[in-house]
Amino acid sequence: MVGRINARAYAMAGILTYYLAGPVYAQASEAPRLSIQTSEGLSAHLRDGDIIARGSVETHDTHAGFQVWSDVSTPGSTPDRYVITSTRNERNRLHVRIERAGGRPDRGSGKGLIIDTGDDVAPFSVVSDGEQTVVADSYQFVVRAAVVDRNGLGTSVQQLATLDFAAGRVLRHELRAAQPVFLTDLADNTLLAIGVVSTQDASEQRIAVRFAQGDGERNGDVRHIILSGENNDGHKLRVKLQFPEAVAERDSWVVKAIAHPVFDYTVNADGAQEVPADTYVVRVESAVWSD
Structure with missing residues (x-):
């Protein structure tokens, strides 16, 4: 009996640029000073916790x-998490949260x-509040801050950050089966x-790849996955990613150790195995990595 493996792939990439605009409005002498500096050079594919901006009060x-907050919408009962809608298309959204150790x-x-x-x-x-791919667009985030003293919350100040996500570098990604049937x-x-x-x-970029999120069964190793048959979920195929050059693992990604225009990899059988005849689909995502 023979089976076959279909291979599909798609690429995700982007470069993120930021512009900061807007004055600080000091409404009274007791109002604090608020400053924000946005990050530069981030990929449009954001991991949970990636820093978008740094601020201080x-x-x-x-x-x-x-106390630091924003008046934009919050998802559910999470006062430190926000959903920013783009200025051009309300369907384009950026999920962020305000963080501080001990806050x-x-x-x-x-x-x-x-x-405190x-x-x-x-x-x-x-x-970044969660892993997300940000659509190229302009997003505005107004941050407010106030002093907390024995009388409660003092006069607040605000600052506007305009985050322009530019369309970034495009990746070509080809993934093909080594032969029609196996x-x-x-x-x-x-x-x-x-x-x-x-x-x-x-x-020259540090290109990263990974098995598509949500696909297959995993044991915590980003290079290994168990695929299920398209015709029968009980049919299994164990596969792994292999690389001819030095790589490093970062979160759920495998990243090329040095910047280069090309990143080669293969998908191989993960151990000797008797595979039930079926169609198995392997998907690999790619992105430009930014530390």
């Missing part, structure tokens, strides 16, 4: 802490993050599919 008055979400009034500190300066970050009796390391990812503009 400062006051020299006696205080018990600071706590304001479950009372629902206003962002409370930072007597320090004059309290840094914080705006980070014998069901596979030896370890049998070559099943050949993949090549390259930058369309021939620029």
Whole structure:
């Protein structure tokens, strides 16, 4: 009996650029100073916790802490998490959260993050809330901050950050089966599919690949996956990613160790196995990696 493996692939890539605009409005002498500096050079594919902007709140008055928040919509009962809608297309959204070590979400009034500190300066970050691929567009995020003292929340200040996600470098990604059909009796390391990812503009980038999220069964190793047959979920094929050059594992990705316009890889049988005759689909994602 023989079975066959179909190979499909798609690429995800992007470069993220930011522009910061807007004044700080000090409404009273007790209002703190708020500053925000956006990050540069991030990929449009964001991992959970990737820093989008860094900020700080400062006051020299006696205080018990600071509060940082935004007035944009929050998903459910999570006051420190926000969904930013693009200025051009309301369907394009960016999920962020405000973070600070030791900070706590304001479950009372629902206003962002409370930072309990007597320090004059309290840094914080705006980070990606979950893994996401950001559509090229412009997103505006107004951050507000106030001093917390014995009288409660003081006068707030605000700053507007305009985040412009530009269309980034495009990757070419080809993944093809090594042959039309395979014998069901596979030896370890049998070559099943050949993949090549390259930058369309021939620029040198740290290219990353991974098995498509949500596909197959996994044991925590990003290079290994168990595929199910298209015709019978009980049919299984164990496969692995292999690379001819040095790579590093970063989160769920395998990243080429050095920047280069081309990244070669193969999909191989993961151990000797008797595979039930069926069609097995392997999908591999690619992206430009940014530390």
